[in-house]
Amino acid sequence: MNENSEPLGDSDDRDVAARKTGEFVDEIVGWRRLMAEAQAGEAAAMAKAYAYAQEQTACLGSATAKAREMPLRAMAAEIGAATRVNDSTVQNRLFECHRLVTEYAPTFEAWRAGQVSQAHTKVIVEFGSDLPDPGARAAYEKDVLDYAVKTATGRLRPYAQQVADKLNPRTVQERHEVAACKQRVFVEDLPDGMSMLGTIAPTTYVHGAYDRATQVAREIKAADLRARREYAERRARGERAEEPWFDERTLDQIRADVVMDMLLTAAPTIDPTGGGLAAIRGSVQVSIPATTLAGTTSGGAELNGKCAIDPATVRMLTGNAPGFDRVFLHPVTAEVLTTDRYTPTAGIKRFLQARYVRCAFPGCRRPAMRSEIDHHQEYANGGKTDGDNLGPCCTRHHVTRHAAGWIVEQLPGGRLKFTAPSGKVYIEDPPPRVMFIPEPDPDPESDPGRGSESEPDRESPPICPPF
Numbered sequence: 001m002n003e004n005s006e007p008l009g010d011s012d013d014r015d016v017a018a019r020k021t022g023e024f025v026d027e028i029v030g031w032r033r034l035m036a037e038a039q040a041g042e043a044a045a046m047a048k049a050y051a052y053a054q055e056q057t058a059c060l061g062s063a064t065a066k067a068r069e070m071p072l073r074a075m076a077a078e079i080g081a082a083t084r085v086n087d088s089t090v091q092n093r094l095f096e097c098h099r100l101v102t103e104y105a106p107t108f109e110a111w112r113a114g115q116v117s118q119a120h121t122k123v124i125v126e127f128g129s130d131l132p133d134p135g136a137r138a139a140y141e142k143d144v145l146d147y148a149v150k151t152a153t154g155r156l157r158p159y160a161q162q163v164a165d166k167l168n169p170r171t172v173q174e175r176h177e178v179a180a181c182k183q184r185v186f187v188e189d190l191p192d193g194m195s196m197l198g199t200i201a202p203t204t205y206v207h208g209a210y211d212r213a214t215q216v217a218r219e220i221k222a223a224d225l226r227a228r229r230e231y232a233e234r235r236a237r238g239e240r241a242e243e244p245w246f247d248e249r250t251l252d253q254i255r256a257d258v259v260m261d262m263l264l265t266a267a268p269t270i271d272p273t274g275g276g277l278a279a280i281r282g283s284v285q286v287s288i289p290a291t292t293l294a295g296t297t298s299g300g301a302e303l304n305g306k307c308a309i310d311p312a313t314v315r316m317l318t319g320n321a322p323g324f325d326r327v328f329l330h331p332v333t334a335e336v337l338t339t340d341r342y343t344p345t346a347g348i349k350r351f352l353q354a355r356y357v358r359c360a361f362p363g364c365r366r367p368a369m370r371s372e373i374d375h376h377q378e379y380a381n382g383g384k385t386d387g388d389n390l391g392p393c394c395t396r397h398h399v400t401r402h403a404a405g406w407i408v409e410q411l412p413g414g415r416l417k418f419t420a421p422s423g424k425v426y427i428e429d430p431p432p433r434v435m436f437i438p439e440p441d442p443d444p445e446s447d448p449g450r451g452s453e454s455e456p457d458r459e460s461p462p463i464c465p466p467f
Contacts, residue, residue: 050072053094084362088396107121107124119153130168193313220258348387355414
């Protein structure tokens with residue numbers, strides 16, 4: 001022990017600390033068991049809801065695929081609205097819970113008893129789903145569950161994968177061909193005006209693309225290094241040389257810029273349209289406060305109603321845009337009042353996109369610009385085609401609303417009252433707006449450097465766009 005350190009407490013103090021620690025551990029474990037029991041109870045209810053939806057589907061007989069899908073979608077829509085969870089997520093959750101309860105009963109019971117956590121069950125089901133034979137799956141579950149009750153999920157995952165691979169009758173090639181059908185691209189929004197673009201694709205393609213982006217980035221760094229050396233050599237020889245622009249970006253930053261540049265400007269090699277794909281350009285909807293555009297405030301810009309973007313990017317997009325909407329908001333409530341556009345456009349659609357920003361169905365985040373326009377009161381029944389009877393609704397929820405029998409009533413201020421087939425009511429407000437107000441001009445009387453004559457009052461901009 002270091003001679004400067006304080007001596008440990010006496011034996012009684014250590015006993016008290018050990019006892020208190022043990023009490024805390026027991027309390028936390030007890031709460032975790034209760035939480036596992038509650039989560040398992042919810043999963044059981046989800047499984048029963050899924051089974052009931054399947055019974056309804058079976059009664060439809062030879063109906064169309066879309067009609068046979070509707071009982072499950074309608075069930076997910078109601079549960080999602082009540083729990084404030086996206087109904088697509090709920091629909092996947094219904095299936096997963098039913099599979100857990102019916103195909104992995106020992107794992108489910110261990111979860112309900114608090115012997116394993118929800119994370120353990122997800123690992124067991126994830127790797128067990130690759131085993132089509134019930135006997136092999138049962139042997140896998142017994143082996144992995146025995147290990148799960150005494151280890152953490154981080155250690156369980158590699159062990160579960162090894163056991164599943166040993167019992168899997170399909171070859172690696174066969175499994176790869178199935179997995180390749182699940183490739184996709186996704187977006188995850190991050191703080192501070194940043195987002196992540198992810199790609200799930202065959203390993204050779206992903207690593208090849210990453211390697212190419214890395215090679216291009218390294219070549220850009222090498223060119224920058226050559227420019228720095230040439231400049232230093234000319235200065236050393238006493239020659240007059242204007243200092244060039246040096247690239248201060250890191251390799252990661254250059255690599256990201258290269259990938260974005262290729263995706264936004266290049267045309268795909270395989271083009272079944274005969275060259276038409278090269279004409280496609282990315283499109284986004286940006287809400288820009290006039291005060292941010294003028295430089296008097298620095299916030300409030302929003303992309304597709306999902307995430308904030310930085311002022312510099314906003315001004316660059318505005319400078320290159322062929323046209324833009326002007327959105328007037330109520331000075332107190334920030335409610336969208338009206339909108340106009342310099343170039344001819346569908347004014348009502350622009351108004352709805354500005355008001356709702358995204359699909360108006362409870363829990364949905366699909367941008368309004370990617371959604372359909374829904375008549376709340378059917379057009380065939382006398383409903384008007386105006387802003388008081390319309391709202392953006394993505395294709396999935398547009399079909400679900402009409403097929404399942406949801407009723408929508410528009411309230412003052414753009415609020416929507418959704419009545420589900422079960423009779424439950426959900427109120428959806430337009431996205432909230434944060435009003436960004438510029439700093440007031442300094443008081444002329446408090447500035448000794450100014451004369452007695454005061455400038456006329458300047459009106460604040462009447463536009464404070466949505467955030």
